Ligand code: SF4
């Protein structure tokens with residue numbers, strides 16, 4: 001059966017009408033910044049103080065796009081007679097984001113919480129070599145890492161937080177000035193001076209005795 005003349009036009013107009021009345025989903029970027037989910041994988045930030053140069057992230061990265069250089073340093077013994085220790089010092093930490101496939105393996109395997117996802121994504125470059133972010137730039141990204149979500153009410157405190165709190169309390173206790181002790185000269189003078197009765201007993205001996213009732 002032949003289609004009704006003009007039915008195609010009516011169908012097209014119906015589609016246009018339906019689309020016109022539907023809510024738009026176009027985001028006016030860059031005038032309006034998109035609302036990204038908290039776990040967005042934008043760029044990787046490095047918290048250098050936590051990095052022990054264990055190389056796990058570089059070894060596990062499937063793209064081999066993490067470059068780490070380090071050297072060993074000898075730390076003197078903390079106590080007399082103790083042993084010297086050696087530790088790794090970071091010389092270079094870089095990630096080539098032109099190779100990175102944002103799998104997140106490096107962040108997952110880091111045993112010391114030194115790598116974090118940031119939702120920042122505006123770091124396009126005209127020169128591909130500029131997509132290799134060195135440690136200073138990776139540290140800058142740390143400022144854009146969102147705070148972790150709040151714990152559920154009554155949840156157990158994470159062991160990392162408890163350890164950090166204990167360390168902060170210990171440092172605060174160490175920084176408090178020591179209780180003032182009498183100077184050595186004062187102690188010597190006190191030892192040489194004739195012994196005096198205890199302050200309380202002196203006061204008691206100087207206090208007038210209460211008169212007894214009926215004794216006048
Ligand atoms: S996200 Fe994946 S590909 Fe990118 S640096 Fe980390 S491990 Fe390598």
Ligand code: SF4
Nearest residue numbers: 051052054055057110
């Ligand atoms: S896994 Fe973590 S601690 Fe080890 S080198 Fe990588 S960032 Fe540093």
